[in-house]
Amino acid sequence: MSSRIAFVGMVILLLLSSCQESGCYKSQRNQILGKNEYNSKVYQEELYRLITESTDVDYYFEMREEIFGQSYLVINAYGDAFCGKLCLVIPEEDTTSVKLKDSAGSQGAQLIGLRYKKHKTDYGSALVYDSLEYIVD
Structure with missing residues (x-):
């Protein structure tokens, strides 16, 4: 009887924790x-502060997004104590990021050697995509 209660408790705990994901x-x-x-x-x-303070961050492609005519890469960034969606401005002259499409085939692909720069603008600062070594599907 106690093993059944423990089992039901574990199932409920698993369901509750999966809802938070x-x-x-x-x-x-x-x-x-x-x-x-x-x-x-x-x-x-x-998120940028957390990334710069972390020794190891993994990046995964989420989607491309256009906001007020500007194209962005939305990247899931995972560190030891954080995770979040990083928005990188795509420069118009960039051709490498064209490989990343907003499709099921690219979504979730790991981005190895992702580089971006903080760029000052009249409206504050923005993170701008710089380069990428390769993509792991």
């Missing part, structure tokens, strides 16, 4: 990442 559970504990939209300035600044 809709976003990024680690980042929900971060007040800034948990309460702001991923494409907001404050979210992007906090």
Whole structure:
């Protein structure tokens, strides 16, 4: 009887924890990442701070997005104590990022050797895609 109760408890716990995976559970504990939209300035600044303080970050392609005529790569960034959606401006002259399409075939692909730069603008700063070594599907 007690083993049945333990089993049911584990199943309920598993179901509850899987419901929290809709976003990024680690980042929900971060007040800034948990309460702001991923494409907001404050979210992007906090995520950039976490990335620069981390020794190991993995990047995975999520989608391409266009906002007010500007193209962006939306990248899932995973560190030891955080995860979030990094928005990188795609320069018009870039041809490598064309390989990353907003399709099921590219979504979730790991981006090895992703490089980007912080670029100052009249409206603040933006993260701009620089280069990529290769893509692992």
